Amino acid sequence: MSGLFISYRREVDAGWAGRLAADLKRDLPDRLVFHDIASIEIGEDFGIAIERALGHCAVLLVVIGPGWLNVQHPHGGRRIDDEDDWVRIEILAGLKGNLRVVPVLMGGASMPRGNQLPDALKPLVRRNAHEITDKRWDYDVGELVKALGRIPAHGAGRIVAPPAVTPPPHIPVAHDLPAPGTVFRHGPDFPELVVLPAGRFLMGSPENEEGRSTDEGPQHEVTIARPFAVGRYPVTFAEWDAFVAAGGTRHKPNDEGWGRGRQPVIHVSWKDAQAYLAWLRDQTGQPYRLLSEAEWEYAARASSQTRYPWGIDPGKNKANFAGSGSQGSKRQTSPVGSFAPNAFGLHDMIGNVWEWVQDTWHDNYQGAPDDGRAWEEGSDSRVLRGGSWFDGPVICRAAFRLRNSPDDRFYVLGFRVCCAPPIV
Template sequence: MMRLAQLALVMASTLTIAPPSLIVAALQEQQQSMTVEQISDKITSLQNEYDNYTQTVQRLKDEAEQLEQKLASLRDRNQTLEKQRQTALQEMNNRYQQLVDDPTIDIAGAQQAYKEAVMAHQQNKKDIGTQIQLVEEKQQEVEEGRVSRHALLNEIESLKDQRKVARVERLEREFNQTGELEVSQSIVCDREETLSQCETRGKLLAKQKASKQYLDQIVSNLSEAEQARSNLEQVSPNVQILGSKTVSNGFSGQGNYGVKIAVELRGQLPRRQACQLLEVDARYCVVENADQRSATQTSANVGASNDAVMHPLTLRSNVYDDEVLIDGVSYGSTPIEIMLPRGDHRVEVRKYGYSSYSDVIRLNDAQSIRAELEKSDYSFTRGEKVQDILFRDVRGPELVVVPSGNYKMGDLTGNGLPNERPVQTVTIEAPFGISDTEVTVGKFRDFVNDTAYVTQAEKNGNCANLVNGMPKMDGTLNWRNPGFQQTENSPVVCISYEDVKAYTDWLSDKSGFDYDIPSEQQWEYASRAGTETDFWWGNDVGVNNANCRHCGSEWSNDRSAPVAQFERNPWGLFDTVGNVWEWARTEEGQVVRGGAWNFAPSLARVSTRMELPANFSSNYIGFRVVRAQ
């Protein structure tokens, strides 16, 4: 029992809770020079031992149970033997009474029976005592096994803690290493800058490239690269430039400057960030000599210039297709993440038609900026791409700007229907944006998710499908299930004119601009794109130029195609011919234009029009939208 008490005392002492800094210090002392792999091997070995202990304890418990069962059997037998002894004693007493009346009676048999009963009872009592001792000893073995197993488990968990500290220190060693990279950079000198300024800018961009490449190289070579990379964006470690030397450089006759430099770099990963990268508790990154570590890192940076340490800067904005300038240098459009030297930087985000974002930031660590650009009054430019932010990261349909102008509307070739005549000259007085594709399932889903809107087909079961060439209402069809396979990038169908109005009203509300269904004049003007033929490429539909019945595409007469599978027209619109009919508004009501995947090519001509009621929907009718400037 003394051994059991000592083991229990050891367990109690190992489970004492210590402050985080003391925990890490103790684990480091225990760990000594053990590597992560060695600790893992030891954990595996102890885990096997623990599993063996578990089996041993179970075996001991089974043996103890068998001993207890035998003890219970002996106690049951003791009662039987006691009854037998009482019976033999009674028989012997009866014989003695008979002997008084008749001295010739033999009582030796009764005496022997009684003697044997007493001896059996006494032996059984001895067996019970022995069995009790065996049960107690076996139970003690069980308890010792249990305690030993718990102590072993505690050691395993302690080693797991040690392994986490070792992982952190390994990551620090692997990250905070020095290396050299040789990079090349070419730039075009601006007209406003001197050759010296151009040279300085080229070398700075080369250092930025080296910093980014070195950071990528370090992360790729980490022992736990995949784990670290998944958390890199939340941590954003730094790279320090220790020195650089120019290998070669020069200017070309066209004002281009090229430079190749060798850069000496060192990764900088504070211990707290190591814990974040590995997704372990921060307590494994708290050390008692943190002040000393900080002083060491500070002294290592003494004499380093501001551009010796590079920090990541992340830029996002609320607009699409903007331009980012940092210290006067263009870095493309948001979102971007670049490495910049420590210190002050002028950041500008601009886009035509919006007020610019401009600020001077002081970069001392990883930093993230979201630039909010406000809309301003401006005029559309022909061919300009427009895409409005609706909310959060949800964008509206991508639009292409169509210029103002005049055109001839209607049956110009004499191949049309009576409702396409007479030909009229129409004036489009102002530029407008029109979605370059039909509105997709994904874009319509954004609307439904935000408003919980239910289409008429879903409510009334009135989406039509062509059966033997005739539209037949099918209550199972709707925009989610049009009766054929579609993707998020397929044109949304089973949408009535009234559904489209609800969608454009939502776009207007979310964007702050005036969205609508195209007028019939706008639709034909944008679809013709300056041409006067039945199709924007000519008077014959050709083969695989569009998705319509017998038009030779893989989707023809089968289902709608994902948008933008065919060439744009000269003004940048996709699928103005075929795929799905598109709603347009008229002064009298509404029509559909452009033909569909299951309609003949002659009905996909640019001037073809079909009048339909506003509440009609089918799996071959979709829509696109327009936006005023």
């Protein structure tokens, strides 16, 4: 049993945990990486799924950010003091079992002192921690990978069961979403969704960013006040063809000979996207819609503020765009999920296909909403974000914006869904 289980506070540490999980999956391809709730299938019992996963693991990585210890329960008091708290249950199970428990300190966090922890968790302070800093992320993760490679797999395959609790129901509805990081879907023919946390970010690009256009400013702070669910991938041909088969539309887009299935759907207009979303609402009873432009950029950046979600430079094989080094570069779309996800667990936010958002076009952000709402006054043109397989690296920056008529259908145009009530 050689798997790695990542435990984290979804309210405050989801970004770090997601990035760490992606790096470990890349650098340790022969090790199962259980990314906590993000690896639990819809409808599974939390306690049983966690117990089963820990039984396959040799290491429990406890991600600890600056706010980890003091996250508050909705009914008052610290979550860590609640015997039904899932992070507490995971750590306790690891300490009682035959796993190596490794605290991973993120964002400058310090190891909690014994008198700050519940009695049951005080043994955690005796476990040697590993620090990962943002400035030296790649080096620090590399050192962790080396250390993990030296930890032998445990042979017993046994883990002491967590304390008996009654798990909360796992009903993914948009008005009462699961915790950030959860992956779910409302049916086999519908898009997979990832729950994103609430947060704040700087929208647009700074004036000194290479390749910047004036319509990307002024840079301004936007607050996303509540979690929301976003398509894990752009809508695929398989999902669109299910829409056609159900009689929801007669429009069967041309796939240009690149294949259907997991290829992102193309040749769809903003109005086509709205028809698909109306069908999803009718089929599921859930508030499906397009992302606002602000929500899209928040989701794409995933706590980053650089030109690309992964850094300043375009890099190689990070996404599908011209000059990216990917197989589809300047040739065609790639199957969704061909590249590593961003820190929120979203794939293909950059490149592959342009993604329609709800907003109408404005020449700059003067007067733009600061709460994540779609900005729909004025122009008839609609905004597209993210770039495509055909476009170069400057166009595929996180801040770049494009506009088209809502009736346009081209071989670079697709979209991604959101499931959350509109911000009003």
